[in-house]
Amino acid sequence: MSSFDEIWRVPDGGVADERFPGYVGAVRVRGHVEIHAAGRTAVEADSAPMTAGTQFRIASITKPMGGALLLGLVEDGLIGLDDEVARWAPELASPRVLRDPDGPLDDTVAAVRPVTVRHLVTLTSGWGVGLKPNPLQAAMIERDVFPSAMGHACTGDEFLERVGSLPLVFQPGEGWRYETSFNLLGLVLERALGKTVGELLAERVFGPLGMTDTAFAGDPARLAAAYRPKRAGLELTDPPDGKFARPPGFEQLSGGLVSTAGDVLRFYSAIADGELLSDASRAAMTTNALTPQQRASAPEVFLAPGSTWGLGTGIIEATGAWGWSGGTGTTAAVDPAHDTVAVLLTQRAMAGPDDSPQPFHDAVSGVR
Structure with missing residues (x-):
């Protein structure tokens, strides 16, 4: 069994115990990239299998993309x-x-x-x-x-x-x-700027990085169903041809994007590698931007002890790791100390501490 197999054992457990029907993960460990899909796109036994091309509602891991967009606009005056x-x-x-x-x-x-x-x-x-x-x-x-x-x-x-x-x-x-x-x-x-957020992101982030699967409306043929946990099993919150298959009332920079694990990995890797932004802008985005007073007022459910907020992303102060998670069951992070980038997309909404993505990130950082 390879070290990468150890990574996938973590979300495989979620599929096995039916916490979510399936997932797609994408990791880069010291330059080696692997994308792994498991399970199905919906709870029904005859639903399509997850693939690298499956789209997900990525929720708040949209925010770092918005931060990068803003900083590029600032750089250009x-x-x-x-x-x-x-x-x-x-x-x-x-x-x-x-x-x-x-x-x-x-x-x-x-x-x-x-x-x-x-x-x-x-x-x-x-x-x-x-x-x-x-x-x-x-x-x-x-x-x-x-x-x-x-x-x-x-x-x-x-x-x-x-x-x-x-x-x-x-x-x-x-x-x-x-x-x-x-x-x-x-x-x-x-x-x-006189353009929609989607147009700005396409011109300044998605286009330059080749992120062809990322937008504010998904393809119903590829979009996984979305669920939230209930007392017994899962409750459907959005089908593949539902809200996220149509243009929204407005494009929400807080968490409205649909994407694939590969596209998300491409974005986080690009920022880690110094693409899109100057070194100064990347540093501003991925280091603490809060005063002690501001940080002290942040609820632990959002900023746990030892973490803080930069210009659009969460940060672990001790390690310099940065990234964020989404309430729809998504997570993405860069760990410079271990030279890793990790993305995990599921379709089960987070409901509490048991849904923490930290075991996945720990498994990625632990690859030797």
């Missing part, structure tokens, strides 16, 4: 990290800030500084998801701006208006809140 977002999105001008994060929505004070592009990419704008029921969470759910792996039904303009009408949880730049800022970032880029 087309937008600045410290530009005020209200320049292009007046819906986000002059926000109010909650006195109490759990308090009523009308108990607010004025923001002491404007929201900038940097606040969006670092998730420090003050807009974002909380972890317990409160008036703000209820309002986000009611207005269809609470994060969802299945996306939002509204248009981009509607999303900006709805989020902009809600108060911030903290003053801009004084905390960390997950998710929402990345969708705002995508919409700001669209207005600043």
Whole structure:
């Protein structure tokens, strides 16, 4: 048995115990690349087998691609990290800030500084998801701006208006809140550049890297079914010809892409190898961008002890490993210390600590 076989034994266990119907993994270990598919694209026994060409809803591992897109635009002088977002999105001008994060929505004070592009990419704008029921969470759910792996039904303009009408949880730049800022970032880029996020990614990331299987709508003939766990078995959340086979209401930079394991590996490898971005931009993307105050406010469910956030990606500070995972059952990471890049795509939504991708990444780093 090769060392690579040891890697695949980890997700093979998930197929064997029926935690997910199948998976496709792609790894690069000290220059050697292997793509491995196992199981089936749906729970039905007669469903198609997984292949290297199977597409998945990659969810939040979209975010580093958005970070790279932004930094390339910054390098070319087309937008600045410290530009005020209200320049292009007046819906986000002059926000109010909650006195109490759990308090009523009308108990607010004025923001002491404007929201900038940097606040969006670092998730420090003050807009974002909380972890317990409160008036703000209820309002986000009611207005269809609470994060969802299945996306939002509204248009981009509607999303900006709805989020902009809600108060911030903290003053801009004084905390960390997950998710929402990345969708705002995508919409700001669209207005600043006059192109959709999909067009920008295709021109500046996917095209140059040959990522032909990555887009905001998948091919129903190749797209795996999506599931979430229930008390007994799995519940279908999106069939191959469902939401992700059609263009969305707006292209969500927080997690709206469909891709293959090979394409995801190509992107993460490219950043690791110094393609697309200058050394300075790559360093900015993949090293800590948070102040101690910002980092201290981040919930452990998103940033575990020893980890932090750069310009669009999570980072393990002790090792310099960087990458992210998606709520639909996806994960991708670069480990410079072991010279590895690892991608695992499944179609079962993460439901808790038992769904941690860390055993997979440990197996990749352990290859000798």
